[in-house]
Amino acid sequence: MYKIVGKRLLAPQIYLMDVEAPRVAKSANPGQFLIVKMDEKGERIPLTICDYDEEKGTVTIVFQTLGTSTKQMANYEVGDYFADFVGPLGQPSEMVHENLEDLKNKNVIFIAGGVGTAPVYPQVKWLHQRGINADVIIGAKSKEYVILEEEMKAAAGNLYVATDDGSYGFKGMVTNLLEKLVKEEGKKYDLVVAIGPMIMMKFVAKLTKELGIHTIVSMNPIMVDGTGMCGACRVTVGGETKFACVDGPEFDGHLIDFDEAMRRQAMYKTEEAKKQYREQEKHEGHEGGCGCCGK
Amino acid sequence: MDRMKRTPIAEQDPKVRATNFKEVCLGYTEEEAKQEAARCLNCKKPLCVTECPVTISIPKFIEQVKEGNFEEAAKIISKSSALPAVCGRVCPQEVQCEGKCILGIKGEPIAIGKLERFVADWSREHNVDLSEAAEKKGKKVAVIGSGPAGLTCAGDLARMGYDITIFEALHEPGGVLVYGIPEFRLPKDSVVKHEIENVKKLGVKIETNVIIGRTITIDQLLEEEGFDAIFIGSGAGLPKFMGIPGENSNGVFSANEFLTRNNLMKAFKEEYATPIRVGEKVAVVGGGNVAMDAARTALRLGAEVHVVYRRSEEELPARVEEVHHAKEEGVIFDMLTNPTEILADEKGWVKGMKCVKMELGEPDASGRRRPVEVKDSEFVMELDTVIMSLGTSPNPLISTTTKGLSVDKRKCIIAQEETGETTKEKVYAGGDAVTGAATVILAMGAGKKAAKAIDEFLSK
Numbered sequence: 001m002y003k004i005v006g007k008r009l010l011a012p013q014i015y016l017m018d019v020e021a022p023r024v025a026k027s028a029n030p031g032q033f034l035i036v037k038m039d040e041k042g043e044r045i046p047l048t049i050c051d052y053d054e055e056k057g058t059v060t061i062v063f064q065t066l067g068t069s070t071k072q073m074a075n076y077e078v079g080d081y082f083a084d085f086v087g088p089l090g091q092p093s094e095m096v097h098e099n100l101e102d103l104k105n106k107n108v109i110f111i112a113g114g115v116g117t118a119p120v121y122p123q124v125k126w127l128h129q130r131g132i133n134a135d136v137i138i139g140a141k142s143k144e145y146v147i148l149e150e151e152m153k154a155a156a157g158n159l160y161v162a163t164d165d166g167s168y169g170f171k172g173m174v175t176n177l178l179e180k181l182v183k184e185e186g187k188k189y190d191l192v193v194a195i196g197p198m199i200m201m202k203f204v205a206k207l208t209k210e211l212g213i214h215t216i217v218s219m220n221p222i223m224v225d226g227t228g229m230c231g232a233c234r235v236t237v238g239g240e241t242k243f244a245c246v247d248g249p250e251f252d253g254h255l256i257d258f259d260e261a262m263r264r265q266a267m268y269k270t271e272e273a274k275k276q277y278r279e280q281e282k283h284e285g286h287e288g289g290c291g292c293c294g295k
Numbered sequence: 296m297d298r299m300k301r302t303p304i305a306e307q308d309p310k311v312r313a314t315n316f317k318e319v320c321l322g323y324t325e326e327e328a329k330q331e332a333a334r335c336l337n338c339k340k341p342l343c344v345t346e347c348p349v350t351i352s353i354p355k356f357i358e359q360v361k362e363g364n365f366e367e368a369a370k371i372i373s374k375s376s377a378l379p380a381v382c383g384r385v386c387p388q389e390v391q392c393e394g395k396c397i398l399g400i401k402g403e404p405i406a407i408g409k410l411e412r413f414v415a416d417w418s419r420e421h422n423v424d425l426s427e428a429a430e431k432k433g434k435k436v437a438v439i440g441s442g443p444a445g446l447t448c449a450g451d452l453a454r455m456g457y458d459i460t461i462f463e464a465l466h467e468p469g470g471v472l473v474y475g476i477p478e479f480r481l482p483k484d485s486v487v488k489h490e491i492e493n494v495k496k497l498g499v500k501i502e503t504n505v506i507i508g509r510t511i512t513i514d515q516l517l518e519e520e521g522f523d524a525i526f527i528g529s530g531a532g533l534p535k536f537m538g539i540p541g542e543n544s545n546g547v548f549s550a551n552e553f554l555t556r557n558n559l560m561k562a563f564k565e566e567y568a569t570p571i572r573v574g575e576k577v578a579v580v581g582g583g584n585v586a587m588d589a590a591r592t593a594l595r596l597g598a599e600v601h602v603v604y605r606r607s608e609e610e611l612p613a614r615v616e617e618v619h620h621a622k623e624e625g626v627i628f629d630m631l632t633n634p635t636e637i638l639a640d641e642k643g644w645v646k647g648m649k650c651v652k653m654e655l656g657e658p659d660a661s662g663r664r665r666p667v668e669v670k671d672s673e674f675v676m677e678l679d680t681v682i683m684s685l686g687t688s689p690n691p692l693i694s695t696t697t698k699g700l701s702v703d704k705r706k707c708i709i710a711q712e713e714t715g716e717t718t719k720e721k722v723y724a725g726g727d728a729v730t731g732a733a734t735v736i737l738a739m740g741a742g743k744k745a746a747k748a749i750d751e752f753l754s755k
Contacts, residue, residue, distance in 0.1 A: 027510055027511065041567045042568050044560070044569070068568065069568055083466065085504065088510070228532070230534065231549045232548075232549075234543055241536065246690075260543055263545060
C-alpha cells in the first residue's frame with residue numbers, strides 16, 4: 001500500500017498528489033512514468049512522474065479527472081492509500097544520457113499543454129539544476145487552468161503563457177506562440193519538447209517540421225501493464241511498431257503516426273461512457289438501470 | 296470395473312460453460328479418486344516418475360489415495376511440488392507422466408493429473424498444513440518473478456532454511472497463472488491464491504510492484520540490498536505480432552493483452568474498472584494453448600470465434616484436451632489459413648482480414664511439414680476483432696540492465712541446463728526466461744534444479 005502524503009487542487013479538476021513510494025523515488029528520472037491502481041477492483045492508470053524526492057521517499061503525480069477512475073482518485077485524501085503504485089517505467093528523457101556540455105550549447109524550448117505542464121516540470125528542473133535554463137511555453141484553456149506557473153518560473157529561462165481565450169498571457173494556441181517567437185522575435189531553438197494532448201503534440205510537430213526544429217513528444221496511449229507484455233500501447237514511429245511503455249514514452253515527433261495514435265486512444269470510449277453511465281445510475285439510487293421508473 | 300478404462304470425471308455441460316467463467320472440469324469425488332487410484336499397478340520402476348519434471352513419487356501418493364489417506368498423499372506430493380493444484384490442472388500430462396504409464400499401452404493411462412488435483416483440492420478444503428519450519432541458514436536469496444519457476448525455486452529454498460524475497464512486477468503474484476491461464480481452466484481465488492499462500496507460509500516474502508531493471512537492478516540487489524544469490528524467473532512475456540499491414544487497427548489485440556484484461560484485471564466482471572472489447576466475430580490467429588485460451592475467453596464474452604492457423608489440425612501445438620474443449624464449446628477452426636492483411640473501415644476499426652489458403656509441403660527443420668501458399672486462394676473473412684497469438688519472447692529489461700548477464704540471439708538468458716547458472720556469478724535463471732515460452736511444469740522443474748544448485752553454492 002502506498003500512502004498519500006500531500007494533495008493540492010492546482011486548477012479545476014486538476015489535482016497534485018505526493019505519494020510515499022521510496023523505491024520509485026530512488027530510481028525515477030525525468031521522462032518516465034508510473035502506474036497507479038486505486039484498489040482491488042481498480043484499473044491500472046499510467047501517469048507521468050512529475051517530481052520525486054529520494055530523501056522523503058515520495059513521488060508526485062498530477063492528474064485531471066476525466067473518467068470514472070480519475071474521478072474516484074480525486075476523492076482520495078491525505079492519509080489514504082493506493083493499492084498499487086509501480087515504476088519508474090519507460091525510458092528516461094534523451095537528455096539524461098546526453099553529454100552535459102553538448103546540452104549546454106543547445107537552445108531548448110518546452111511546450112506544455114494543460115495537465116501536460118506537470119511532466120514538463122521535472123525536465124525543466126533537471127536542466128536548471130545542471131545550470132541550463134530552457135524556455136517554456138505553458139498552454140491552457142484559460143487563466144484558471146494554468147498550473148505550476150510559480151514552480152516553472154523558478155526553473156525556466158523565459159516562461160511564456162498562452163491561453164485559448166486570452167484571459168492570461170498570449171491569446172491563442174501554443175503553436176501560434178511558438179511561431180511568433182521564432183518568426184517575429186527571432187528566437188532560435190535546437191530542440192522542442194512537447195507534452196500535452198495528442199492533438200496539440202501533432203500540431204506542434206507539424207509546425208516544427210516546417211521550422212526545421214528537432215522535436216520530442218511524450219506519447220500517452222492506452223496502457224495495461226506498462227512493462228512491454230501486451231502491446232496495448234503500440235505506436236507507429238517512422239513506419240515501425242514501437243511499444244510506448246518500453247521504447248518510449250518519448251519519441252521523435254516528426255516520425256509519429258499521430259492519426260493512428262489518436263484513433264487508438266479512443267478505442268474504449270464507448271466502454272468508458274457505459275461505465276460512467278452505470279456509476280451515475282448507482283449514485284442516483286438505481287442499481288440495474290431498468291429504465292422504467294421514470295426518474 | 297474395467298482396469299483398462301479411466302474413471303470418468305464430471306465436467307460442466309459445454310453449452311452451459313460456454314457462457315460462464317467457472318471451471319470446466321469439476322474434479323473427482325473421494326470415491327472416484329479411490330477407484331481411479333486402485334487401477335495403478337504400483338510399478339517397481341515407475342516410468343511415470345522419470346517423466347515428471349519435478350519427480351513426484353507418483354505411485355506412492357496414489358497408493359495413499361487408494362487407501363483413503365488423502366493427507367498422507369498431500370504430504371508426499373508436497374515434498375516435490377509446491378503447486379499441485381495448478382499442475383494437476385494445466386500440465387500436459389499426456390506427454391509427461393501419463394505418457395509413460397504402462398497401462399497406457401493397452402488401455403488408458405492412470406489419470407495422474409486428476410488425482411494430483413484431487414489430493415491438492417482435498418487438502419485445501421480440509422486445511423492441511425504442509426509447511427514445516429526449517430532451520431534458518433542466515434542467507435538471503437532474491438527471486439525475480441512469481442510465476443511457476445520463481446514460486447517453485449522460492450518454495451524449495453525456503454524449505455532449506457533460506458531467507459527468500461520474491462520481486463514481482465505486476466500487482467498480483469502468480470505470473471502466467473494469474474494473467475494468462477483463464478479462470479475456467481485454473482480458478483484464481485481458490486486455487487492459485489491458495490497455493491501462493493502456501494508458499495508464503497514457508498516464510499517467503501513477496502514484494503509486488505517491483506520491476507527489476509527499472510525500480511531496482513540485479514546489481515543493486517547484490518551490492519546494496521545484500522542478497523547472497525539471485526534466481527531469475529522472469530518468463531517470456533513479450534508478445535509477437537505478424538508485421539502485416541493494418542495490424543495497429545482498432546480491434547487488434549495481442550493474446551497477452553486480451554487475456555491480461557480478462558484474467559488479471561477481471562474485465563469480464565461488471566464491478567471491475569478495466570474495460571474489454573470483444574466484437575461479434577473474432578479471429579484468433581495461432582494454434583497454441585494461449586490461442587485456445589483466448590478463443591474460449593472471447594466465446595464466453597459472447598462472440599462467434601474462429602481459430603485461424605496456417606498448418607493443419609494435426610500440427611496444432613495446443614493440448615488435445617484444450618482443442619477438444621474448444622470445439623465442444625463452439626469455437627470454429629479454420630485450418631491451413633494464413634492472414635496477409637488486416638482491413639479497417641474509414642474510422643480505423645477492424646472490418647475484416649485478408650487470408651490465403653495454405654497446403655502442406657516438405658518437412659522443415661523442425662520436422663513439421665511446411666505450409667505453402669495455394670495460388671490465387673485469397674479471400675476475406677469479415678470480422679470486428681483479431682487476437683494475435685503467435686507466441687512470446689523474453690523481455691530484455693533485465694538482461695539489458697545487468698552487467699555480465701549474457702543472452703542468446705532470441706534474448707533468452709544463457710544458463711546451464713542442470714543448475715541454472717548464468718554467465719554472472721551468484722545469478723541463476725530458469726523457466727521461459729531461459730527456454731522461451733514453454734510449459735508451467737518445465738518452468739517448475741528449472742526452478743527446482745536452480746534451488747538445489749543455489750543451495751550447493753551457498754553451502755560451500
